[in-house]
Amino acid sequence: MSLIEIKDLHVSVDGKEILKGIDLNMDGGEVHAIMGPNGTGKSTLSYVLAGRDGYEITQGSVLFNGKNLLEMEADERARAGVFLAFQYPMEIPGVATSTFLKTALNAKRREQGLEEIDAMEFLNLIKSKTKELEIPYEMIKRPLNVGFSGGEKKRAEVLQMSLLEPRFAVLDETDSGLDIDALKVVSDGVNNLRSPDRTFLVITHYQRLLSYIVPDHVHVLVGGRIVKSGDKTLAELLEAEGYARFEESEAA
Amino acid sequence: MAATQQTVDAVRDVEKYKYGWETNIDSDMAPKGLSEDIVRFISAKKEEPEWMLEWRLKAYRLWLTQQDQEPDWAKLDYPKIDYQDSYYYAAPNLGDGPKSLDEVDPKLLETYDKLGIPLREQEMLAGVAVDAVFDSVSVATTYKKKLNELGVIFCSMSEAIKEHPELVKKYLGSVVPYSDNFFATLNCAVFTDGSFVYVPKGLRCPMELSTYFRINEKNTGQFERTLIIADEGSYVSYLEGCTAPQRDENQLHAAVVELVVLDDAEIKYSTVQNWYPGDEDGKGGIYNFVTKRAACRGKNSKVMWTQVETGSAITWKYPSCILQGDNSSGEFYSVAITNNRQQADTGTKMIHLGKNTRSKIIAKGISAGRSNSTYRGLVRIQPKAEGARNFTQCDSLLIGNQCGAHTVPYIESRNPTAQTEHEATTSKISDEQMFYCQQRGMNPEEAISLIVNGFCKEVLQTLPMEFAVEAQKLVGISLEGSVG
Ligand SMILES: Nc1ncnc2c1ncn2[C@@H]1O[C@H](COP(=O)(O)OP(=O)(O)OP(=O)(O)O)[C@@H](O)[C@H]1O
Ligand SMILES: [Mg+2]
Numbered sequence: 001m002s003l004i005e006i007k008d009l010h011v012s013v014d015g016k017e018i019l020k021g022i023d024l025n026m027d028g029g030e031v032h033a034i035m036g037p038n039g040t041g042k043s044t045l046s047y048v049l050a051g052r053d054g055y056e057i058t059q060g061s062v063l064f065n066g067k068n069l070l071e072m073e074a075d076e077r078a079r080a081g082v083f084l085a086f087q088y089p090m091e092i093p094g095v096a097t098s099t100f101l102k103t104a105l106n107a108k109r110r111e112q113g114l115e116e117i118d119a120m121e122f123l124n125l126i127k128s129k130t131k132e133l134e135i136p137y138e139m140i141k142r143p144l145n146v147g148f149s150g151g152e153k154k155r156a157e158v159l160q161m162s163l164l165e166p167r168f169a170v171l172d173e174t175d176s177g178l179d180i181d182a183l184k185v186v187s188d189g190v191n192n193l194r195s196p197d198r199t200f201l202v203i204t205h206y207q208r209l210l211s212y213i214v215p216d217h218v219h220v221l222v223g224g225r226i227v228k229s230g231d232k233t234l235a236e237l238l239e240a241e242g243y244a245r246f247e248e249s250e251a252a
Numbered sequence: 253m254a255a256t257q258q259t260v261d262a263v264r265d266v267e268k269y270k271y272g273w274e275t276n277i278d279s280d281m282a283p284k285g286l287s288e289d290i291v292r293f294i295s296a297k298k299e300e301p302e303w304m305l306e307w308r309l310k311a312y313r314l315w316l317t318q319q320d321q322e323p324d325w326a327k328l329d330y331p332k333i334d335y336q337d338s339y340y341y342a343a344p345n346l347g348d349g350p351k352s353l354d355e356v357d358p359k360l361l362e363t364y365d366k367l368g369i370p371l372r373e374q375e376m377l378a379g380v381a382v383d384a385v386f387d388s389v390s391v392a393t394t395y396k397k398k399l400n401e402l403g404v405i406f407c408s409m410s411e412a413i414k415e416h417p418e419l420v421k422k423y424l425g426s427v428v429p430y431s432d433n434f435f436a437t438l439n440c441a442v443f444t445d446g447s448f449v450y451v452p453k454g455l456r457c458p459m460e461l462s463t464y465f466r467i468n469e470k471n472t473g474q475f476e477r478t479l480i481i482a483d484e485g486s487y488v489s490y491l492e493g494c495t496a497p498q499r500d501e502n503q504l505h506a507a508v509v510e511l512v513v514l515d516d517a518e519i520k521y522s523t524v525q526n527w528y529p530g531d532e533d534g535k536g537g538i539y540n541f542v543t544k545r546a547a548c549r550g551k552n553s554k555v556m557w558t559q560v561e562t563g564s565a566i567t568w569k570y571p572s573c574i575l576q577g578d579n580s581s582g583e584f585y586s587v588a589i590t591n592n593r594q595q596a597d598t599g600t601k602m603i604h605l606g607k608n609t610r611s612k613i614i615a616k617g618i619s620a621g622r623s624n625s626t627y628r629g630l631v632r633i634q635p636k637a638e639g640a641r642n643f644t645q646c647d648s649l650l651i652g653n654q655c656g657a658h659t660v661p662y663i664e665s666r667n668p669t670a671q672t673e674h675e676a677t678t679s680k681i682s683d684e685q686m687f688y689c690q691q692r693g694m695n696p697e698e699a700i701s702l703i704v705n706g707f708c709k710e711v712l713q714t715l716p717m718e719f720a721v722e723a724q725k726l727v728g729i730s731l732e733g734s735v736g
Binding site for chain 2: 050051052053054073074075078079083084086089090092093094095099100103104107108111143160164
């Protein structure tokens, strides 16, 4: 049994079908990459997996660790270990990043039957994580994502991921907005989290990210369907040739 | 069942056996209705001097002539109050309460726990008979002794009338005169008790003065009268109310608070008000009509009002500052949360009289359910207020789409050198923000609480530390049941 089993998933928004039958199995320890043109449903897939409202699942199923994921509320999924690094992270005015992180961490701990994290312990944890991701410590005192630069927001997403230690993480264009050095730091952060019981789904437009976070599988999503799957060399091919040939086959 | 409702039910149950006097009428209770006799009865019960009775009667006679002039300009909708259908005097009944926390409704205790209120305070709040709470009595006594040594007078208003008549005569009604407004006039006639504070010259009061410690003077809530005087160069921080749900079976509340601030003195007055808001249809909640005013009489005097209003069915309240002394300053920080059918019309008045006077207003209104919240503020700059400055910021946050938020700012400037600034925003908690928080594992109530606390942060951080922590939790609890 795979950790995540997506079967024939059809999803509509406002009556318009966006995902038209996705099949995808992901095992523990694997990194899967999804590439595809703008507007083909990559973020839609990530939102559906994370449990956002407003998507109508017309057909298909998703099992997470053998359980019906689609039946669970967004917060339940999160506490069960599903994490989404957002393409566009939200601003939460007035809420210090550290407060937000602590609330999230405690929600997870409560689920596990643990006490709230001790203030000192939290401080040390956050210090080591921010250092690893080269995030200035001052930043976590600021309201979450408010006034953060594009790249800072993406780093803050990875910081949250590394703190919450999910079992299944979806990274939606986490590389966009990152400068060359930051891309390396963030990729190292992700690579450090790779482990046999953790699975990543990495959505990206650029092969560059995948040269740092080397995927086990690469899928091409066009028109709401996975039209091709392969190994990391598929990403290189796409980088060189674009999506033209897949779009043709899609149209046919 | 929403937790707010649970609290409310719990509170009701506790009340039922706490107050024995409904079936046990004795001479400690005046009959229903308001008359000159009742005013005399109250004054006599409190063994007041003649001048005090005269003052009450003067107020009562004025009130009689205004009976049909109850203010109606606020955006509040409530049935007409029958003033003859109320009790105006009932002596606190101390012996009849539960003997220990074991006798208190567990649901009420659960709410206290959620708020993180220490056990000893829970006992006081739940009305555990005072003689069973040795600890708290001794705490209160030590506290009073310490204040005495410093020369701070902190006692009940009744005591002050007897023990410090010269101070009371000089200052009572000097900020809010008996003729000020309908509810204040009523209060003058029938007030039962309240706090009196005098801080002597040059003293920075090292402790927060809190109504918690006035345990001997409880059940004074209905027509409370408070007077605080900060003499030259002194400082005091006063905490009113508490985050725990307040029980009271009197629907009508009309308090008056007067602050007098002399040269170079400062008063910080913080309130957390969490009275019974009524059931989901707004039935049975408390009507709270409050007149709070500070007179910054001296140069460089300073007042800071902070209020967190989450309770009551109807709130009518405008803590104000009269900035008389040159360079004096007034600040007003407010969070008003309304849920279900609650209505709040609240704000402030800043009256600039002296030169270089400053005022700052930060008002945050949060409306959920079918509630309505109005910010009503007046900034008036008089001709002599050379160089006066005001900054006003009003932010409203709506939860759901059946509630309302309104902002009514009045700015009157009669001095061309004055500067006023006004900013106002209205926002909603977005689905995207909610989803983002939930994606991080927070349940919807936690998410709302976090977002709302962020919205109120500027105000909450002006509260004394311990109070702020409780207030943060209260913000979450008062919005329970507003989503999903
Ligand atoms: N709420 C909505 N209402 C209508 N259409 C929507 C809605 N949400 C998404 N869509 C449409 O669904 C399609 C897929 O969007 P999605 O965000 O999943 O694309 P994407 O593959 O992530 O694109 P990109 O690479 O640009 O991020 C788009 O055509 C988008 O306009
Ligand atoms: Mg996208």
